[in-house]
Amino acid sequence: MFGLNIGVKKGEYSILYMSPETLLNLEAWKDILLSSKVYAEKVSLIAIDEAHILESWGETFRPTFARLGELRSHFPCVPFLMLTATCTQHILKQITTRIYLPNLKMYTASPDRPNIYLECKRATDIFKELNWLFQEVKEKGIKARKTLIYVRSLSKGGCLFRDILGHLREYAFHEKRKTHNSSYIALYHAGMNSKDLNYILEEISKPEGVIRIAICTIAFGMGINIPDIDMVIHWGACFSIMDYWQEVGRAGRDGRKAKALYFITPGSLLHASDEMKNLCRSVEKKDSKCFRSAILSHFIGHTKTSQLVCTLQCTDCNCSRCNCCYLCYHECPCRKTQDN
Structure with missing residues (x-):
């Protein structure tokens, strides 16, 4: 580790991957960024991945993000690359303010995940x-589909x-062995060892892992990439649409069909953002004809028509x-024809 630190200080590595906490701690800030001629002259790009968390984490959860x-004041001529898959207009404004990017050039793509079927309802x-x-789970055991159940609090x-x-x-x-390592159900939160x-x-x-259902808080999030999660369930309203869509994206990462079920439990909307409250009201009042479009309309890069969705085949009516x-399912003309 000592040799690695010496190499970093001398600028022997072409690419450095660091967390904000590592980068901005006193030693790194003083010895590398403020005192090193190598870094002052040769840094060619600073990239910040998952840039949306500058707005959502930068005050309380991980204040170092703020x-x-x-970095802009110490590298005024170095290009900054900001990467995020879930950027709203509000987040974009916050990012440009925090990182001081007055001449931002933006390239966008749709944040849609068309292989994930979406459902929303109130439940108790x-x-x-x-x-x-x-x-x-009772019938299939280890063959049951992998599911994440997101909750809004550890309690x-x-x-x-x-x-x-x-x-x-x-x-x-x-196999009915009542041990910690044989349970199909797991609880995942940041307070665990x-x-x-x-x-x-x-x-x-x-x-073929034993765990089939993981009950988790937001701790089960960024940096976790499990390809074959079949279903994401939210038991309780998310704080924001961005939080919701980030967590929905844990499903179907291998491209297979997956489901995201959103259950709004009593009282859970009280602590939600205004945009989330408005979304839930709009779909309940049938002001929105498509839950997916109502969600994606909040994100930069969204287009009204998802070309990817149209390539999927429905097992019921091939639409x-x-x-x-x-x-969309209940309003499908093919569905109505079958029901009649």
Whole structure:
């Protein structure tokens, strides 16, 4: 490690990957950025990935993100590359303010994930709404689909974990061995020790891993890339549309069809942003004809028509609408013909 630090200080590496905390701690800031002639003369690009978190994390959760703007004063002529898949107009304004980018050149792409079917509804009883999922675990065990259940607080996650284990009883364990490492259900949150967190990530990443349902907080987020998550369920309203879409994106990363089910529980919207409240009101009042479009309209790069969605095939009527969202599914002309 000592040799690595010496190499970094001498500028022996072409590319450096660092967290803001590592980059802006006292030693790195003083010895590398402020005192090194090598860095003053040879830095050619500063890239910030997941740039949207400058706005969402920069005040409380990881305040060091708010300091990244200081780099602009020390590298005034160096190009900055900001990367994010979920940027709204509000976030863009915050980013340009924090990083001081008056002449921003922007290239956009649609943040759509067309292989994920979307559904939204109000709910009170998780065992009524997800009885089919728990029944699948009982019947298929290790062959049940991989599912993430996002909750908005650790206390809610703990209660659900306890209740689901109690509901499944001996069916919650592989081959009925009631041990920590044989449970189909896991609870994942930032307060856990690294050994337990690593076990959950490693196990759920395996195609035939024991864990089939992970109840998780926002800690199960960036940097986690599990290709075969079949379903993401939100039990309780997200704070923002950006948070929601980021978490939906954990499903179907291998390109296969996946589902995202959004359950608005009593009281959960009280702590949501105005944009999330407005979204939920609009779909409940049927002001929106498509849940996907109502979500994507908040993001830069969204186009009204998703060409990718139209390439999907529906097992019921071979149309794209049934694969989009629950609103499109119920309004599909083919569906109405079948119902009649």
